[in-house]
Amino acid sequence: MTFHIISIFPELFGSYLDASLIGKARAEGTIDVRLINPRDFTNDPHHAVDDKPYGGGPGMVMMVEPIYRAVQSVKRKARQAHVILLSPRGKELTQEKVRELKDKKDIILICGRYEGVDERVAEHIADEVISIGPYVVSGGELPALVVLEAVSRYVPGVIGKEESREDVKGSYPAYTRPEAFTAGDGTWSVPDVLLSGNHADVAAWREKRRFDFTK
Ligand SMILES: C[S@@+](CC[C@H](N)C(=O)[O-])C[C@H]1O[C@@H](n2cnc3c(N)ncnc32)[C@H](O)[C@@H]1O
Incomplete structure (x- = not known):
């Protein structure tokens, strides 16, 4: 699976993409990540990617043309690439959506900045608009990494075993050694059931505490 990330801050991704499971998956070729800077798709000498909003208002808006051209540069080689715009006004990301994305061969993630992206990107370029939650961060880079990492967990070979997902x-609370940890004037203990050795009781306890990610 290849992720094509369109961002004016490609330097934000380096250490995250180089480490841990994602770093290993990239090194092994299980997933590929390409960073594309829309500034490379401008015609003006300053490589401007933003302009003032029509109708007035604060801040700048990312222009449609550099993003269109960046997306086209990917689609020339990967015609079926699925295009996602990250926006706090998009449809909220769920595990179900993540599972839906796992079969895409190429995913383009468009990261906004400033006051956001010219709405024509949502209307005419993106296949869908995704939000990582009902709050606003300063750019689409973290949201893009959230999508990338959640979807990558479904790519065979990225996490050790399928059954770890x-x-x-x-998904239930987990504990490890020590059985009792003393801090300040208290002792924090592992629930007795997990130390009981009774597999049926452990399974029943986990079932009761389980958060459902299957939907
Ligand atoms: C400061 S935000 C712009 C928000 C814009 N003024 C609005 O009301 O939709 C800049 C960029 O960060 C990204 N972003 C911020 N919050 C996000 C969220 N919850 N989910 C996905 N992307 C988000 C989007 O790409 C957005 O274009």
Whole structure:
């Protein structure tokens, strides 16, 4: 699976994409990530990618043309690429949506900045608009990484075992050694049931505490 990230701050991605499971998956060729700067798709000498909003108002808006051209540069080689615009006004990301995206061969993630992106990107270029939650961050880069990492967990070979994924094994509270940890004037203990050795009781306890990611 290849992720094509369109961002005016490609330098923000380096350390995150080089480390841990994503770094390993990239090194092994399981996933590929290409960073595309819309500034490379401008005609003006200053490589401007933003302009003032029609109708007035604060801040600048990212222009449609550099983004259109950046997307076209990917689509020339990957015609079926699925185009996602990250926006706080998009449809909220769920595990179901993540699962839906896992079969795409190429995903283009468009990261906005400033006051956002000219709405024609949502209307005519993006296949869908995704929000990572009902709050606003300063750019689409973190949201793009959220989508990339959540979807990558479905790509065979990225996480060690399929059954480690939460929609397979369930998601429940976990504890490890020590059995009792003393801090300040209190002792924090592991629930007795997890130390009981009774697999049926452990399974029942986990089921009760389970957060459902299957939907
Ligand atoms: C400061 S925000 C602009 C918000 C814009 N004024 C609005 O009301 O929609 C800049 C960029 O960050 C990204 N962004 C911010 N919050 C996001 C969220 N919750 N989910 C996805 N992307 C988000 C989007 O790409 C957005 O274009």
